[in-house]
Amino acid sequence: MTAPLLSAEGLFKHFPLRGGLFGRRAGKVHALNGIDFAIWPGRTLALVGESGCGKTTAARAVAGLIRPDAGRLLFRGKDVATASGNDRKSARRAMQMVFQDPYGSLNPRLNVNAIVAEPLVIHGIGDGAARRDRVAEVLAQVGIDPRDGERYPHEFSGGQRQRIAIARALAPEPELIIADEPLSALDVSIQSQVLNLLKDIQAARGLAFLFITHDLAVVDYFADEVAVMYLGHIVERAPRAALFAAPRHPYTRTLLAAAPRPGGGKRRPGAVPAGEVPSPIDPPTGCPFHPRCPRAVSACRETMPILSGGDHAFACHNPEPVP
Amino acid sequence: MIRYILQRLGESAAVIALMSFVIYALIGLMPGDPIDLMINSDPRLTPADAARLRAVYGLDRPLVDRYLSWAAAAIGGDFGNSRLHVRPVLDVMPGFLLNTVKLMGLSFILSVAIAIPAGVIAARRQNSRLDHVINLLCFAGISVPVFWLALMLIILFSVMMPILPASGIASVGGGGGIMDAARHLVLPVATLTIFSVGSYTRFVRAAMIEVLRQDYIRTARAKGAGPSRIVWVHALRNAMIPVVTVIALSFGTLFSGALITETMFAYPGMGKLIYDSIMGNDYNMALVTLLFATAVTLAANLLADLAYAWLDPRISYAAGEGARP
Amino acid sequence: MINAGVAPPALEVEDLAVVFPTRRGDVLAVAGVSYAIGRGRTLGIVGESGSGKSMTALAVMGLLPAPGRMTSGRIHVGGDLVSGLGEDDMTRIRGERIGMIFQEPMTALNPVFSVGAQIAEAWSLHRKAGRAEARDAALALLDRVRIPEPSRRYDDYPHQISGGQRQRAMIAMALACKPEVLIADEPTTALDVTIQAQIIELLLEIQSEMGMAIQFISHNLGVISEIADDVAVMYAGRIVEYAPSSRLFESPRHPYTRALIATIPRVGAHDTRLPAIGGQVPHPLALPPGCPFSDRCPLADDDCRKAVPQLTTQGDAHRVACIKAEAT
Numbered sequence: 001m002t003a004p005l006l007s008a009e010g011l012f013k014h015f016p017l018r019g020g021l022f023g024r025r026a027g028k029v030h031a032l033n034g035i036d037f038a039i040w041p042g043r044t045l046a047l048v049g050e051s052g053c054g055k056t057t058a059a060r061a062v063a064g065l066i067r068p069d070a071g072r073l074l075f076r077g078k079d080v081a082t083a084s085g086n087d088r089k090s091a092r093r094a095m096q097m098v099f100q101d102p103y104g105s106l107n108p109r110l111n112v113n114a115i116v117a118e119p120l121v122i123h124g125i126g127d128g129a130a131r132r133d134r135v136a137e138v139l140a141q142v143g144i145d146p147r148d149g150e151r152y153p154h155e156f157s158g159g160q161r162q163r164i165a166i167a168r169a170l171a172p173e174p175e176l177i178i179a180d181e182p183l184s185a186l187d188v189s190i191q192s193q194v195l196n197l198l199k200d201i202q203a204a205r206g207l208a209f210l211f212i213t214h215d216l217a218v219v220d221y222f223a224d225e226v227a228v229m230y231l232g233h234i235v236e237r238a239p240r241a242a243l244f245a246a247p248r249h250p251y252t253r254t255l256l257a258a259a260p261r262p263g264g265g266k267r268r269p270g271a272v273p274a275g276e277v278p279s280p281i282d283p284p285t286g287c288p289f290h291p292r293c294p295r296a297v298s299a300c301r302e303t304m305p306i307l308s309g310g311d312h313a314f315a316c317h318n319p320e321p322v323p
Numbered sequence: 324m325i326r327y328i329l330q331r332l333g334e335s336a337a338v339i340a341l342m343s344f345v346i347y348a349l350i351g352l353m354p355g356d357p358i359d360l361m362i363n364s365d366p367r368l369t370p371a372d373a374a375r376l377r378a379v380y381g382l383d384r385p386l387v388d389r390y391l392s393w394a395a396a397a398i399g400g401d402f403g404n405s406r407l408h409v410r411p412v413l414d415v416m417p418g419f420l421l422n423t424v425k426l427m428g429l430s431f432i433l434s435v436a437i438a439i440p441a442g443v444i445a446a447r448r449q450n451s452r453l454d455h456v457i458n459l460l461c462f463a464g465i466s467v468p469v470f471w472l473a474l475m476l477i478i479l480f481s482v483m484m485p486i487l488p489a490s491g492i493a494s495v496g497g498g499g500g501i502m503d504a505a506r507h508l509v510l511p512v513a514t515l516t517i518f519s520v521g522s523y524t525r526f527v528r529a530a531m532i533e534v535l536r537q538d539y540i541r542t543a544r545a546k547g548a549g550p551s552r553i554v555w556v557h558a559l560r561n562a563m564i565p566v567v568t569v570i571a572l573s574f575g576t577l578f579s580g581a582l583i584t585e586t587m588f589a590y591p592g593m594g595k596l597i598y599d600s601i602m603g604n605d606y607n608m609a610l611v612t613l614l615f616a617t618a619v620t621l622a623a624n625l626l627a628d629l630a631y632a633w634l635d636p637r638i639s640y641a642a643g644e645g646a647r648p
Numbered sequence: 649m650i651n652a653g654v655a656p657p658a659l660e661v662e663d664l665a666v667v668f669p670t671r672r673g674d675v676l677a678v679a680g681v682s683y684a685i686g687r688g689r690t691l692g693i694v695g696e697s698g699s700g701k702s703m704t705a706l707a708v709m710g711l712l713p714a715p716g717r718m719t720s721g722r723i724h725v726g727g728d729l730v731s732g733l734g735e736d737d738m739t740r741i742r743g744e745r746i747g748m749i750f751q752e753p754m755t756a757l758n759p760v761f762s763v764g765a766q767i768a769e770a771w772s773l774h775r776k777a778g779r780a781e782a783r784d785a786a787l788a789l790l791d792r793v794r795i796p797e798p799s800r801r802y803d804d805y806p807h808q809i810s811g812g813q814r815q816r817a818m819i820a821m822a823l824a825c826k827p828e829v830l831i832a833d834e835p836t837t838a839l840d841v842t843i844q845a846q847i848i849e850l851l852l853e854i855q856s857e858m859g860m861a862i863q864f865i866s867h868n869l870g871v872i873s874e875i876a877d878d879v880a881v882m883y884a885g886r887i888v889e890y891a892p893s894s895r896l897f898e899s900p901r902h903p904y905t906r907a908l909i910a911t912i913p914r915v916g917a918h919d920t921r922l923p924a925i926g927g928q929v930p931h932p933l934a935l936p937p938g939c940p941f942s943d944r945c946p947l948a949d950d951d952c953r954k955a956v957p958q959l960t961t962q963g964d965a966h967r968v969a970c971i972k973a974e975a976t
Contacts, residue, residue: 187867189908189911189929191913192911192912192924217914217915217917218913220913240918257845261874261914262909262912264873264874274846276813537755538750539757542757544739546773557758561760564760636805637807
C-alpha cells in the first residue's frame, strides 16, 4: 500500500466575525470542523458539497493560503507547518492551484508568457532560456499556441484563460494540482474540453488532483475517491464507484437526487428535502444535517456522528441501507 | 449605534485637541509676532521696550509652554481675548458665525435643490442635448475661479446694472430690516452656489447613471413600474447613498470657498475672520476659528456616516452585526 | 405550431429579430426566431453564451438594453398583439400579463427596500389597493413560495436572506398578478443544486395550480429536461432544433444538439471519454457563411455554407434547421 502524497488530519478553521465597536468578536464562521482526508499519487480526490460546506476553505488550507487553527497537513509524510525551509518550499512547489474564475485569476497586466513563467521565477527554476522553453512546452500541452504567448489575458476566451491557468500550474512540474471548481465559469461545450485536458494531463504526468466541485456528474467522470462535505464536516468518504453504487449518508443521496439528468424527464416532487443549508455561524447541534434529514432519529440531534467505516466511511447514526 | 456615535465623538475630540497643538505651532512658526507689528506702527519703541512687552505677553516663553497655558485656559472655557477686536474671542465670534451660517446654509440648500433634479434629468437623458448643456454648465461652474466669478457678478449687478449691493451685510445709513439683508446676500450666495452646484450635479448624475444600469432597475421595469416611479422611488434612494457621502465630505471645501467669497464681498463671516486674524497675528482668534472649522468638518463626516447607515440597510454600526454568509 | 390547441397560445413569437449596432457593425443577436407556448406548458430554451436566448426574452418584455432594438417580429400574448405597443401600454402588460425572473437574485432585488415591500409593490402596481391589503397579499405570496416565517421575512432586506429565499421572493414578485406567461432567465444557475431542485419543484407546482405558460431559459440541459415540455435549442441567434422534450433527448437530430447532449458529463459514464465540440462559439460579426455551426460541425460540407438552413418539420412536431439531418 503506497503512502499518501498528501494527508490532512483534523483540520479546523473558524473565521472570527468582527462586528460591533472596538472589533469585538461577534461569532465565528465554523468553516472546517475537524476533517481528515488523503490523496494518493496520481489519483484524484474530489471534495463535493454546496455553498458553506467548507470545500474551498479546505482547498486553500492545502494550498497554504489559509493557516488552519488546528490539525496537520502532511506532504509526503512531513508536516508542512513544522517542516524546514527547504522542505516547505519544495512542498509548495509540488502543490499548484487552479481557481474557479478564469477572468480574475490571471493578472491583466502581464502577458501569457510572464503569467506562466511566474511560478518558475518564484521557485528559482531554470534560467531565462530554460524558462522560455518550459513555458512554450506547457502552453502547447494545454492547447495554446506558444506564439500567442506575447498576448494579454483579455484577448482570450474564458476556456482559453482557464487553459493558461492550468499551464501556469503545470510549469513547475507539480505533483498535486488543487482545482477549485475549475469548470463552473465555463460554457457547457468548453467544460468537456477542459475536463478532457485535465484527464489527459493526469494520465501523461501521473499527477494527483484535489478537485473541488458541486457537480456530481463531473465527480463520476473524473474522481477516484470522493469526500462529501456538509457544514465543515466530511459526511461520507469512499471510492467513486462505491459512493455512486451505494451511498450511505442521506445527504449524499440528496445530492444524487437533486442532480439534474438530461433526458430524465420532469422532476418529481419530494425527491429533495425542504430547507436550506444552515448558517455556518450558527450550526445545529449534533449532526449538522439532522434538521433536513428524512432519516433523522433522536440521537442525531444530540451527538455528532463519527466518520467511520474504513474505505467507505460515513458519519451517520441512521445510514441508508446498502441496496 | 449609540456606542458608535460616542466612539466617534471621542475620536473627534481627540482630533480637535491634536489639531489645536498643530495650529498653535504653525501660527507660532510664522515669522513675526504681535510685538513686531507694534514696533512697525510705533517707531519710538526701543528694543528694551520690545523685550519688556514680550515678557508681559509671555511671548518669550517656549512654544510648548505657551500652548499648555492656552490649553489649560481653554478647557476652563476661557479662550482669551482677540487682539484685533480687543474683546474676548467668544464675544466676537458668534456674530461672524451667524453671517457665515446664513451664507453657507442658503447656498448649500440652493445647490442641493438644483443639483438633484438637474442630475436626475441629465442621467435619464444621457447623451442628449439637454444632458450636454447641463454638463457644460457644470464644468463652467467648477472651472471658474471663485474670486473672478465674484468680481464678474459685482461688475454686472452692482456697477453696470446697479441693482444689488456689492459688499457688506447692511446698507450704510439704511434702516436695516429683512429686505435689505436679503439684497446683500444675493450676490455672495449666488457666487457660492455657482461654485458648488456644478460638482454636486455631476455627482448626482454619475450616481444615477450607475444605479439605472443595475439589475434591480430592470426587475422593477419587469414588474410594470413606470419611468417616474423607477427614477424617483427605486433609483434615487440608491443614488443618494454615494451622493450624501460625497456632499458631506465636500463641506470642508464649501467652507473655504466661503472664505474667498466673503473676502471678495467684504462679507463679515468666519472666512474673513480667519483670514484677518492670521494676517494680523491674532493668535487667540485664529486658533479658535480654525479649530471651529476643524470641528465643522468632523461633524460633517460623522453626519455623512450616519446618513449613509440610515440610507443603506446593508450598513450597520450596531455591535454584533456581521454580514451573513 | 406545437400544441396550439383551440385557445390561442399563451405566448406566440413570430420571426423575432434583434439588432445591436456596434462600432464594428450591426450584431444580429436574434435572427428570425419563432415559437409558441400553450397554456400550462413549458418551453425550455437552451443555448450557450451568445446564443441569443436572453435577448429573445428581453425583446418579448420590451426590456432590451440600449442600443439594442427589435427590427422585426410579432409577439402575441393570449392572442393579443403586444409587439409594437408604446411604452405606457407595455408598462401595463409587464407584471400583469407577463412576469419575468432573472438569474442573480442578489442584484435583481433592490437593496434598500425590504423584501416584503418589493413584493407588495409588484402586487399593487396593477390594481388600486391600500397598503394593508398589499401587505396581506405579499404575506400570502411569501407563504405560497414556501418561505418559512413570512411575517418575519417581510421586513428583511435582500442581503439578510439566503440565495434560495431571494429567488423565491423574485418568483413571488413575478407571480403577484397571476400573469399568463412567466419568463425565467437562468433562475437556478446561481443556486446550489439542492435549492435548484426545490425551485424547479416550486415552479412546476405553481404552474399546475395557476395554469401559466413558462419560458425557461438555461444553458443546463439537465435542468431543462426536468421542467420543459418542449425544447428549443439556440445557436448564434437562431433556433436550430425545436421538439418535444422526450424526443429531443431520445433522438436529437441537429449535430449541435447531439454534440451538446453527448458532451455533458453524467452520472454513470465514468469510463467513456467525453466527446468535445472543437472550436468555440463564433463571434457574431464573424459568422461562417451559411449555417452558423458549419465551422465546428463534423457533417458540414460546401452545401452547408451556401445558405442558412431553415427550420423544417421532420415528422411529428420535430423541427430541425439542418440539411444533413434527414440523412440520419
